[in-house]
Amino acid sequence: MSLLPEFEYKRPESLEEFLHLLSDYKGDAMILAGGTDLLPRIKMGLKNPDLIIDIKNIDGLSYVKDEGKNVRIGALTIIYEIIKSKIIKDKYPALHEAATLTASENLQQRGTIGGNILQDTRCLYYNKPESWRKSFNPCFKTGGEICNAARGGKKCFAVYCGDLAPALISLGASVCLLGKKGEKEMPLKDIFSGDGKFPFSLSSDELIKNIIIPSDEMRGGYEKLRMRKSIDYPVVNIALSMDAGDKGRLVVGSAGANPLIYDFSSSEELRQIPEKAQNDMSTVNNMYLSPLYRKNMVGVLSDKVIERVLAS
Ligand SMILES: Cc1cc2nc3c(=O)[nH]c(=O)nc-3n(C[C@H](O)[C@H](O)[C@H](O)COP(=O)(O)OP(=O)(O)OC[C@H]3O[C@@H](n4cnc5c(N)ncnc54)[C@H](O)[C@@H]3O)c2cc1C
Structure with a gap:
């Protein structure tokens, strides 16, 4: 697993601040909670957000x-x-x-x-490091037009x-x-x-x-x-x-x-x-x-x- 790439990181303290951040932002933003699904995906190069909005500091969402x-x-x-x-x-x-x-x-x-x-969907051909995935053509989920798991498949499985x-x-x-x-x-x-x-x-x-x-x-x-x-x-x-x-x-x-x-x-x-x-x-x-x-x-x-x- 590789290092995290660079991205902007914001940690709003309230839902109002969260909504402001999202509406003002023009790039690709993603929400981070515990990070146990998202961070491994970013490290594997499966997601590449410009901004991470960490919502853990927002009060009143845990009960x-x-x-x-x-x-x-x-x-x-x-x-x-x-x-x-x-x-x-x-x-x-x-x-x-x-x-x-x-x-x-x-x-x-x-x-x-x-x-x-x-949490995002998983596949044996997708949840792999970038170096491993390079030996296959890009699939539907990585921006290509094929399914590596079901050859001839017309959608992502x-x-x-x-x-x-x-x-x-x-x-x-x-x-x-x-x-x-x-x-x-x-x-x-x-x-x-x-x-x-x-x-x-x-x-x-x-x-x-x-x-x-x-x-x-x-x-x-x-x-x-x-x-x-x-x-x-x-x-x-x-x-x-x-x-x-x-x-x-x-x-x-x-x-x-x-x-x-x-x-x-x-x-x-x-x-x-x-x-x-x-x-x-x-x-x-x-x-x-x-x-x-x-x-x-x-x-x-x-x-x-x-x-x-x-x-x-
Ligand atoms: C080794 C390993 C084993 C695992 N085993 C299991 C398992 O057995 N069963 C299982 O179900 N999961 C498993 N997981 C996946 C993961 O740990 C859990 O699903 C966990 O509950 C994800 O929560 P999180 O807060 O860490 O999510 P995050 O990683 O923070 O977020 C996951 C996704 O949800 C979005 N998101 C998070 N919160 C919100 C919100 N409130 N509103 C909108 N979007 C939001 C994020 O943008 C992201 O796309 C495993 C993970 C690992 C690394």
């Missing part, structure tokens, strides 16, 4: 609050605080388990929920490997976005574009301010397949949340550029999802472990979490 109708989580809340939160542990088992299995404890101490949600978004989507979470035009709320599932090259539909001047989860207590669970159990991205991850009447949502992550979402309204319907999800899983060979093995593990892990949650 987990029960507001009665909803639970609200500030975008700068670190993953470790999510694991420790009694509200989350008691109400949202899928999110609690997902946070516990995210990366490693040192990354949980630094990485934020906002940065976790907006890079995979979204976040742990928290599938769990949050299973809970019906929304995000509150702040931009020059003010605040707006949208379902978290709708920020995914489905395109590996530009995985989010947010504009570059929008900030996630907080995440909103309906406050109903849910049953649920989370299963994750990863290469190294001590620290690693998911290669398959399954989140399940359901209410007392067996109505809910199962979400499959690391299946493509966006999580796959399956709603159900009874345990019978839920039991039919694993086979369908397994068939829907992408077959592009762009992650560790073969596509066929990962496909099969979608079924295995979905069955596992379903049986565990139904028995609880």
Whole structure:
């Protein structure tokens, strides 16, 4: 991994200052929270911003609050605080388990929920140092017109490997976005574009301010397949949340550029999802472990979490 290139660095103290900085700036600016996803990408030459806006000094963006109708989580809340939160542990088992299995404890101490949600997609041919990538032609994600993982592919198949978004989507979470035009709320599932090259539909001047989860207590669970159990991205991850009447949502992550979402309204319907999800899983060979093995593990892990949650 090489040294960081030069860029301008600003650290606003308030959201007003942040918005001013963005609206006045003419070049390519990027938001930095914990930096655990962004900085390795800059060092690998995958991102090259002119300006980094470090939002960690902005007060009032780190909290987990029960507001009665909803639970609200500030975008700068670190993953470790999510694991420790009694509200989350008691109400949202899928999110609690997902946070516990995210990366490693040192990354949980630094990485934020906002940065976790907006981490970029990954590919075996893309998340590599510049010297390694030079032996391949530029792909869709690096500005070219081909996919190195799926020869003949007409789009970028890079995979979204976040742990928290599938769990949050299973809970019906929304995000509150702040931009020059003010605040707006949208379902978290709708920020995914489905395109590996530009995985989010947010504009570059929008900030996630907080995440909103309906406050109903849910049953649920989370299963994750990863290469190294001590620290690693998911290669398959399954989140399940359901209410007392067996109505809910199962979400499959690391299946493509966006999580796959399956709603159900009874345990019978839920039991039919694993086979369908397994068939829907992408077959592009762009992650560790073969596509066929990962496909099969979608079924295995979905069955596992379903049986565990139904028995609880
Ligand atoms: C070795 C290693 C292992 C990892 N394993 C996992 C894993 O198992 N599971 C997993 O999910 N992740 C994993 N990660 C990725 C990363 O550590 C986490 O996703 C982390 O939560 C990212 O948060 P951050 O605050 O550091 O994000 P940053 O790096 O600061 O930001 C990530 C992206 O989000 C944008 N951003 C950040 N906050 C906001 C905001 N509030 N509004 C708008 N844009 C924002 C940034 O501009 C950037 O594009 C791993 C990383 C490493 C280096």
